[in-house]
Amino acid sequence: MIPVEVGDPTDPRLADYARLTDVGHRVRREPAAGVFIAEGATVLERALDAGFTPRSLLLAPNRVEPAAALAARVAAAGAPVFVAGPDVLERLTGYHVHRGLLAAMDRRPLPTIAEVLAGARRVAVLEDITDHTNVGAAMRSAAAFGVDAVLVTPSCADPLYRRAIRTSMGACFTVPWTRLERWPEDIALLHDAGFVTAALTLGERAVPLDEFVARRPAAVALVLGSEGDGLRASTIAAAAVEVTIPMAGGIDSLNVAAAAAVAFYATR
Template structure:
């Protein structure tokens, strides 16, 4: 089990709190890149899901009223090593001065990033896979993961230029489901389409294209193993990606609307093609 080491802090400039200082997205991009091996888990819900997935905290920052819950979560962490975890306890005004925003979700934790698995390991046994190509908005990445978890997608692959699923905003919007759904980066891309085909997947590009079939047609007779590829906001999928995929699929639209936000499109596609959906 993990043992919380409670440490009261009153000075926002305390050097021990460097991981938490001014947590804007820009700061996180520069200070918490994957190479450094850290990400920030925000809220007690997200921290609980990270711990349940076996991720290890480097430290926790919390207001006094959240300390009992943090202690319980650390003690209950499955498979955790018998080690001490610094829990920095600070009053609400001090927390806001440290982080740059009002901390009202329970706790923040600086977490060690686990090593990314291989694509083969992630898709082994999967029947539904989502591929996020160059989606740069962290909110949309988090929302896509949440839909994937809720609607039976077994794994998510993100391309090299896609936003990091473990950035604070992505994790928060996903409600911690980035820890539930197996994922990794697929590189190179779109060469990875061929690897998915070799693994037995039919690849479907969601795009506006003259050759596209309706999502209704795909859902009426879905393949046993399906990888759905969704593209970036605005530009959509690259032409090379669309050409590499087995199918091009569009979501039927009404009201003069030609497309949906990528997170909304993902939810619709995941629901329509979910395993076990009645024909």
């Protein structure tokens, strides 16, 4: 398989890779165009293993040989493989592509909420998280600690954004997840499905995490809030219980991805 050489960063065949550092542009364009970007060999391999369909592969010249097997998989799926020099890659994407491998992949329709909740006993809700690395890290912990599904609120950052995927090490491809349509109204769907909704907060009325775990709820939804303000007051009011991770050392709160990891581990 011989990659097609491209020397012009404005070549329309590379449009999926344009302005990768322009977050505002990418978060609008990618879901609308039904595309996401897999960066690096490991992430691409996991995306292919998870059954995602490639649209194209773009390699730096020094990645053509090491990525030959992956390129063959992409070509076998009917997608073109391009090679472009470092200058072209940098002008196209807006950054120095040091991994030298980018793949444009087709998104799949998200499952329905009912589908991801079916058979689940432990789920997480990520409310309005803005930082893609936090979303990716939470997804990685969800996979590591056996959380059955993740629900993201309408304003939460995209789990299939390049940086979220990279931080998750591909867990965004394997953990069942979907986007809620109305929040916090959709918390009623969790209650109807039998979940005890636990709002993770720093509130004084909150039950310590160990105490909550000792109650052994049959099905639990762990609801985590945004980096700045934490959970909305309306979400806390609608949740069945407030749960806190006791802090020491004068630290008032954990980063949301760290809090997710602790809560996922404790409730495993």
